[in-house]
Amino acid sequence: MMWKWQNNKKLEYEDIFKHLDKEKVEYILIGGTAVILHGVPRNTADVDFMLNMDRDNLLRFIKVMKLLGYQPKVPVSPEEFADPVKRKEWQEEKNMIVFSFTQPDDPFMTIDIMINSPIDFKEAYLRRKIISKWGTEVSLASIEDIIKLKEIAGRKQDISDIVLLRRAERLQNG
Numbered sequence: 258m259m260w261k262w263q264n265n266k267k268l269e270y271e272d273i274f275k276h277l278d279k280e281k282v283e284y285i286l287i288g289g290t291a292v293i294l295h296g297v298p299r300n301t302a303d304v305d306f307m308l309n310m311d312r313d314n315l316l317r318f319i320k321v322m323k324l325l326g327y328q329p330k331v332p333v334s335p336e337e338f339a340d341p342v343k344r345k346e347w348q349e350e351k352n353m354i355v356f357s358f359t360q361p362d363d364p365f366m367t368i369d370i371m372i373n374s375p376i377d378f379k380e381a382y383l384r385r386k387i388i389s390k391w392g393t394e395v396s397l398a399s400i401e402d403i404i405k406l407k408e409i410a411g412r413k414q415d416i417s418d419i420v421l422l423r424r425a426e427r428l429q430n431g
Contacts (some may be wrong), residue, residue: 309378
């Protein structure tokens, strides 16, 4: 995972998970980092999440982003992300799929949030896998759900991830 220094403190993506747990944010880790945690070696530069889009949950998530120095990649107030009308407007007018938070001094430190998940969050949340990692609990999307999301995205990397995730699943299941 990538890291940087902020106010003489090493800031890691791992810090996000500790704060999400502390603030009781309902999230599911998806994307490349989730693929890695399911045992597939690959590189990734960002962290991808699905969130419970309840306003209170989103405000807790935004609190964590602010605490760790993350800002929206687009020039809007972070609290606008908690507004369902704004999110719908961004989807319809800007074709926004993810809302990104980034570190101002390091644009490679990026957090992407699905703005409207193609799979049901509540059902995926029930299927998630809780793992202990980096001194905290991490809410990890099931292999099944990651595969569904990657099938929908259909990019070259996604197809490769699907093949490797299915192999990892067979190995885990014996």
